[in-house]
Amino acid sequence: MSSELETLYQQVILDHARRRSGFGLSDVATARHHELNPTCGDEITVGIALDADGAIQTLGWEGQGCSISMASASVMSELCANRDAAEVRAMIDDFRTMLRSRDGGEPPESLEDAVAFQGVARFVMRIKCAMLGWVALEACLDQLSTRDAAAPAAS
Numbered sequence: 001m002s003s004e005l006e007t008l009y010q011q012v013i014l015d016h017a018r019r020r021s022g023f024g025l026s027d028v029a030t031a032r033h034h035e036l037n038p039t040c041g042d043e044i045t046v047g048i049a050l051d052a053d054g055a056i057q058t059l060g061w062e063g064q065g066c067s068i069s070m071a072s073a074s075v076m077s078e079l080c081a082n083r084d085a086a087e088v089r090a091m092i093d094d095f096r097t098m099l100r101s102r103d104g105g106e107p108p109e110s111l112e113d114a115v116a117f118q119g120v121a122r123f124v125m126r127i128k129c130a131m132l133g134w135v136a137l138e139a140c141l142d143q144l145s146t147r148d149a150a151a152p153a154a155s
């Protein structure tokens with residue numbers, strides 16, 4: 001990674017740590033999940049609601065922690081709001097894969113601003129910080145899909 005790119009990425013992270021897009025939990029959220037990262041002290045609660053077509057209609061989060069965890073949740077909410085749940089799951093997988101690969105290969109374009117966190121992969125202790133909001137979002141999607149599966153079929 002070039003140093004200019006690295007500087008740009010750091011800027012994206014700092015901007016989002018301040019901006020905290022999507023901060024605040026909505027009353028209409030039908031699934032909520034709280035995640036804690038004890039090694040760093042970060043905590044994030046994500047709340048979502050899906051529309052009738054299975055797209056994420058509402059996505060909010062609250063929490064506190066280091067710049068990486070806050071910035072990552074902010075980027076996540078901008079990236080994932082109003083998207084189809086299946087598409088969001090694919091993005092969560094891509095994000096996780098990027099953070100787990102330390103070879104610095106080309107990250108998937110689907111991740112847009114979230115590629116700014118690629119450098120975090122070199123710092124094992126910070127990977128959980130960057131993943132925290134995404135893991136909470138994934139757990140919310142799991143809650144809703146389990147509920148769908150358990151619901152009696154509409155007649």
Ligand code: ZN
Binds near residue numbers: 037
């Ligand atoms: Zn952290």
